[in-house]
Amino acid sequence: MKVYIIHPLLTIGDFPDVTLFAEECFHELDRYVDVSMLTNEDKLRTIAPGKSDMIVFFNYLENQEESYLLNQLFDQISELKSRQELKEDIIPVGSSVNSRKPPDVFKEVQSFDIVDHLRRRKLSSEYIPTIAVSLARTIISKLQPTLYKEKMKFFLSHRRADGENIAASFCRELRGRGETPFRDLLDILVGEEAQHIIEENVRQSDAVIFLDTPLAGESEWINKELLLAMSLNIPIVWVQVGSQSPEDRKDLKIKPGSKPHFELPKLSEAQPEFELDLLDKIIDQAFRMSRESAKLVYDQIQRLRQFQKHGVEVRELNKRNLFYRVTVKRSGFKYLQNPMTHLIQFYGRAPKLHDITSVNQAINEMGYTNSNLGKYHDTTLILTPRTASYVDVDPEEITIEPSDEYLYEMERIVNPSKVATLRNKGIVLAGAFPDSELEYHQILTDAVFALVTGILNKEGTIIFGAHPTFQHLIFQKAKELFPDKYKEHVHMYVSEYWLNHPLKEEYKKHCTLFPTEINNNNLDLSLTELRQQMIQNEKAIALIALGGKTDSNGHKPGIDEEIELARKKGIPVFILGAVGGRSAQLAAAHLKSGTYRSLNTLSEEDNKLLMMGTDFSTIFDKIVSSLII
CATH class of the missing domain: 3.40.50 (Rossmann fold)
Structure with missing residues (x-):
């Protein structure tokens, strides 16, 4: 093409x-x-x-x-x-x-x-x-129609008290461009259950535009909307509106990134109009962030093709629409059986109702359905980038499934010896947003999302130092998978340097909290104390380093200290390079010098994958397979 x-x-x-x-x-x-x-x-x-x-x-x-x-x-x-x-x-x-x-x-x-x-x-x-x-x-x-839509669906997250007129102005201009915005005051009818409608529209959105007005930090609704979007890995374009002075703004409980994508100090409820090209820049930012996530579909297709070495046939039916036929030989039967046949279509975005119609039409046109004899295949699957109830479908006709879950299930069927567990084991996630352009921060978010999902799916424990963006994503994913025992699977370390009693009690609702002591009233020494205790967690069997600030301007990257502590403890270290920042520098240095062998037992080829790859689910599988569990 x-x-x-x-x-x-x-x-x-x-x-x-x-x-x-x-x-x-x-x-x-x-x-x-x-x-x-x-x-x-x-x-x-x-x-x-x-x-x-x-x-x-x-x-x-x-x-x-x-x-x-x-x-x-x-x-x-x-x-x-x-x-x-x-x-x-x-x-x-x-x-x-x-x-x-x-x-x-x-x-x-x-x-x-x-x-x-x-x-x-x-x-x-x-x-x-x-x-x-x-x-x-x-x-x-x-x-690439299954990866992107020309007109995106946006969810406008805003505080009514000081953002209603601004949101109305954004909504009007978005509709004028043919986009599809959702704004609660406008789109919820009287008598409808507001929370349910809002949550469903977040789930069905291609991106969230967060209008961060000075009073936004007071809103529990905004917290819920951002938390849901982050737990589903939906891109969030952070637009800070009004005064940037901390004295004029309520602190945000949940931050969708290291800093806003756009800062609009002159915009206010009294003056809600903005330069007309601003919205195009915001839409473009959302498209670029969506692109970073959607392109991972090609890595997932490559993972699917790897099953061919286990006797699975993967046949491309439609390149543009990412349509494939997967056939698996049945075994264990006395009599001859037709192979199990799946018709699957990969999506890098949230599928809409018309997509379901198109899938059914394509299947009929390709001859996989007969009006008298029924289907010539076992199941039809739409594989999506995240778990969400996008549209109502008949499960006997079509199954909508996250790509990672389908690929994990296929692994279990065709190569069960590779399906490892992390039960009673933990992995340390070390890192932070790199000092790179904001549009590339989505790559780090994708990596964290994939690693967290992988660890929890294998019944493992996530061990990390409190991170203002990622902690809420981790909390939410743990609650989804382990609603009765989510705290057991999240070990979070926080220095008393930042903790007060209300915050400590709040954290205890979501995780197993490990407060660490203040060392000599010094921030750097206190962070070292936190890192030492985190690495010594009795469940920790590996450390994955990703992102982090570089050593520019004399800054001492915390990720270096965490890696050094992990090596002293004798647990393997895995460094992800494609997310940028300090981990990219370290990965390149280790590969150039050949010292990766001192970090872990992976081959040079696999460590290059860790350095260059963006298929973080495959990378995680490589890491787990190398551990003695």
Whole structure:
């Protein structure tokens, strides 16, 4: 699947604004997909678009002489693709009011209208790059429809007392862009059960926009919304509104990151209007964060393919829609049995009701259902990035399952000797957000989510030093999996340096709390005391290091001390590099010097996976398999 952009010079000529649009669209696409810019007729002669490729071009101006070579290409594409494929894969772009009509061969295809997109956003031509990114999102969503939606569903988390007008302004502008926002005051009908409706809409959202007004820290509703989103690994775009002075703001009980993605000190209830391109930046931030999580689907597909060495057949049915057939031989029967057959589709986003309809339609078209004889397969599964009740479906028709749970179940079926347990054992998670760009913090969140889920699924204990973002994610996941004994599976260490009695009692509700003493009234010495006690936890059998601040500006990374303490205790250390920060530096240094062998028993190849890989579920499986349990 490839995208070809035909440079506007080949259709309408030299118009700087249109050239800028084409180049910005190309650069955005180049971050995610295979894209080529065709800038002259020689390049045009050499391409041979495939049936699954997409073509982007700029419509001729009215009464303009058309290119014979280009029209030949258009005729070729028209013969190659079906009517529906033309509507999906051909993107004519109208650059002005007199270039909105595509060539006759594509007359049924809707053009992307630059002028109209600027008008609807109330933007001037200076915002051409913003509209170009919007087109790139449209193209990416068409190329990878189960990973992204062109129009995202946003949940607006806000405090009514000082954020109602701001939320209303955001909601209005989002709807004006064709996005789907949910705002409790607007979208909950009188008489409906508010909490249930709010929770379901958080679960079904592609991202949460958190409007952090000065009074937001008082709201228990906001705490619940952020906690639910974090426990489901839904991206949260943190927008801090109003005064940034700590004296003017209520402390947040739950922080979705190390710092806000956007700071808007001039925005307030009295002045809720904002610059119109701000919302596009927020949407773009949400899309990028979603992209970081969604691309892990390709790692999960690779994990599925690895089962082929155990006799599982994995056949790709539809590349664009990530549709696969999985067949497993049945054994233990006297008589011949047909293989167990699963039809599965991978999603990197929350599936919607129309997706369910599309799955059923695709199965029928591929001949896996007969009106008289029934299904020619055992089950249909939609594999999702997280546990949530997205839509109501008939379980006899379709099963919606988190990808990790399906892959774990397959491992249990085809390779049961590899299914280890961590019962009565614990793993130390050491690290924090790295000092990198905020959009890459989602990678660390994905890693923590995968590791926490993996440890708990294997009945293990998570051992960590209190982290203002991750502690709530860990608490929630433990409660989901062990509702009656979740405290046993979460050991959290906190220095008395930060603890007061109310906070101590609050923590005790969620975990087994280990307060550590203040050492000589010194923060650094007190943190060393915490780390020493944490590593000495009687259940600890390994330490996983991820992220952390680097040693720039003379900072002494805490992760270094934790690794040193773990090695002194004699427990293996595993360093994840792809999350960035200090762990990336350490992983690279150990691999370069060959000293990884002193850290753990993994091979050089597997330690490279720890350094470079982003399939954190596979990485966790590698780690557990190397431990003597």
